[in-house]
Amino acid sequence: MNTYKLILKRRTIRKFSNKKIKQADLVDCINAARLAPSSANLQPLEYILVTKNLNLVFECTHWAGYLKDGAPKHNEHPNAYIFILSNTEISKQAKFDVGLAAQNIILTALERGIASCILGNLEREKLSKILSIPEKYFIELAVVLGYPKQISIEDKFKGDVKYWLDEKQVLHVPKKSLKDIIHKETY
Numbered sequence: 053m054n055t056y057k058l059i060l061k062r063r064t065i066r067k068f069s070n071k072k073i074k075q076a077d078l079v080d081c082i083n084a085a086r087l088a089p090s091s092a093n094l095q096p097l098e099y100i101l102v103t104k105n106l107n108l109v110f111e112c113t114h115w116a117g118y119l120k121d122g123a124p125k126h127n128e129h130p131n132a133y134i135f136i137l138s139n140t141e142i143s144k145q146a147k148f149d150v151g152l153a154a155q156n157i158i159l160t161a162l163e164r165g166i167a168s169c170i171l172g173n174l175e176r177e178k179l180s181k182i183l184s185i186p187e188k189y190f191i192e193l194a195v196v197l198g199y200p201k202q203i204s205i206e207d208k209f210k211g212d213v214k215y216w217l218d219e220k221q222v223l224h225v226p227k228k229s230l231k232d233i234i235h236k237e238t239y
């Protein structure tokens with residue numbers, strides 16, 4: 053699938069099948085992150101790939117703030133977690149780098165049929181201990197991955213940003229229309 057179609061297709065998925073992701077696919081995702089643009093080419097980011105003891109890290113995550121029942125149930129957990137760390141001794145403003153790296157991970161995975169969710173709402177102190185992360189690193193985001201067990205679709209934005217589940221458990225994500233956000237030549 054070409055990149056534009058892949059981007060149109062991508063939606064956050066929070067419920068996953070138990071099919072294992074090949075380690076080589078996960079490593080390719082991190083390699084794609086490695087090659088993302090980096091401010092001043094400082095490359096402050098490092099990654100921890102977690103595919104074992106997943107319950108330990110799951111306990112440190114928070115899901116779908118707008119939904120009552122949005123978190124994955126026991127048999128819907130992600131198959132892998134990629135934690136994006138920034139080395140604060142190299143840069144304390146790594147947010148743009150983080151976003152670009154995360155998107156490279158997500159699109160590389162999606163091209164192989166693997167769905168994802170970015171998690172920013174993390175219990176970072178607990179995670180740092182569990183993952184033995186040295187103090188100079190900040191856990192920026194987790195990208196969780198798995199084969200999808202949920203359908204999510206773009207919905208028309210009608211003034212409310214909250215995503216919602218319909219009676220068939222399809223997730224609807226309101227997105228502003230192109231005409232409302234595009235300005236040509238001047239505002």
Ligand SMILES: Cc1cc2nc3c(=O)[nH]c(=O)nc-3n(C[C@H](O)[C@H](O)[C@H](O)COP(=O)(O)O)c2cc1C
Pocket residue numbers: 062063064065066114115116117169170171172173174193204215225
């Ligand atoms: C920086 C960032 C942090 C996020 N943190 C969380 C999170 O902690 N938990 C969660 O369930 N989703 C999280 N998300 C996913 C967003 O809720 C999701 O991208 C948004 O609802 C739009 O849906 P879409 O990705 O399908 O377009 C995060 C997304 C971003 C970009």
